[in-house]
Amino acid sequence: MTAAPTLPAAPAGRPDHPHRPPRQLRWLLRLHRPAVLVWTAFVLVTGAALLWLGGPLTDASAAAWKEYNACAFAERCSYDQDAIVRYKDVYSYTTIALLAAPFLVAAWAGGSLTGRETESGTARLAWTQGVTPARWLAARLALPAVLVAVSTGLLVHLHRLAWTAGEGRIDTAKPWYDFATFYANGTVPVALALAGLCAGALEGLLLRRSLAALTTATVVLGGLWATVHTALPHLWPTVTRVSSLRDGPSGTGITTGEGVLTADGDRLTAPCSSGMIPGCRTELADLGAVNFYRDVHPVAHYWPLQLTASGVLLAVAALLVLAAFRVLRLRTAGPAGKGGPA
Structure with a gap:
């Protein structure tokens, strides 16, 4: 009796292979490695500065103010003026850096995430390798959104800790209603960064030119923030x-x-x-x-205003994502077929 023939194993490299999404994420990280390294360095440097601000700088400045206030109206007074100025400078620089983070995200998303890939043809190449345009865009939004939300949220948390450490101890500390401090201490920068990511992705798909998308995404995000800033006092009853x-x-x-x-x-x-x-x-x-x-x-009213403004920004971000998928579908629904450019 002869043995039944053994059937060959099915090939493992089919388009519906379950490990394709991880490969897309690895390719995304490799393609945008410089941006990931720069962003990581930005978060680490800003975070370290905020830890320095909320610890040694706050203690030194508070001690200097205590010495100054003890002088009363004495003609000669000895106190560490440099510690006061240093605290003020580092607080200003870290606050500006945190508030600038959403614009960095918008510029990168427009100029590199989708703008450069559609301009250079990298996106079209991916679509011919069994990756649908919708999955391609979803992969380019999901991972950056998580990284941006976590890192920006961490910086906001550190900024709030640093500000709280100086509250009531430093005479020139910014009040909670100072608008730069108000935004940097809450959830608005996180929501704004996500909106910037979505705006940049949409502009890259619309313009298909990296420099134009970078500029336009930054301007759009600035206009969005200005609108929210103007409407903010009216988002909650006074x-x-x-x-x-x-x-x-x-x-x-x-x-x-x-x-x-x-x-x-x-x-x-x-x-x-x-x-x-x-x-x-x-x-x-x-x-x-x-x-x-x-x-x-x-x-x-601090948190009601913060959460309401953040909710508005997240709603806008969701609309931008829907618009991006709509634009992508229209651009890739041409006679070349599934995944082919129009």
Whole structure:
């Protein structure tokens, strides 16, 4: 009796191979290795500066301010002025670096992630190797989104720790409602960076020119942030603080409006800021003013404003992703067939 013939094993390199997505991610990391290294260096340097800021620099500056305040009105006072200036400078530089991070992401996404690949033909080559355009774009958005969200979130956390360490200890520390500090301490930079990633990817697909996409994505992100910044005070109901004419307007936080109240409850523009000034007292009396008022967001509104603004940015990012997939589908739905360029 003869043995039954043995069937040959099925080839392992088919287009639907289950290990294709990991290969795409490895190729993505290899293709954009310089950008990954630069971004890693940026995060490490900025993070180290923030740790330095929240530790030794804060302690040295707080000690210097304590010495300065102990001098009172003495003619000669000995304190470490360099420590105060150094803290202020490092705080400013790290805050600027953190707020610039979303623009770096947008520029890279437009200029390299999709712009350069569509311009050079690398994307078209991938589509001819069994990778569908939709999967190609999904791979280029998923991994960078995770890396950007985690690294930007880490920098935000370190910035908030550094700011908290100096709160109440350093006389020149920025208040929470200083807009640069407000943004750098919350979730807005993370959402803005993700929106920048999506805007850059869309511009790269639309323009198919790396330099043009880089520039346009940066401008679009700047316009988006300016819009959110303008709308931010109106994303959550304000609190009205009413004060006497003698005391003037009161209430600290993000101010959206102030003026005077009449006996009928009308709101009028305040001609001056205190009834203690003789000329001001006369002007307020002519208006029939009885109180000052100020519409303000107190510190309790910090996280509602942050989360609402971040939600708006994430919604915009989702729309940009949908638009990117739509543009890609239209560009690759030509007569060349599946995955072929139009």
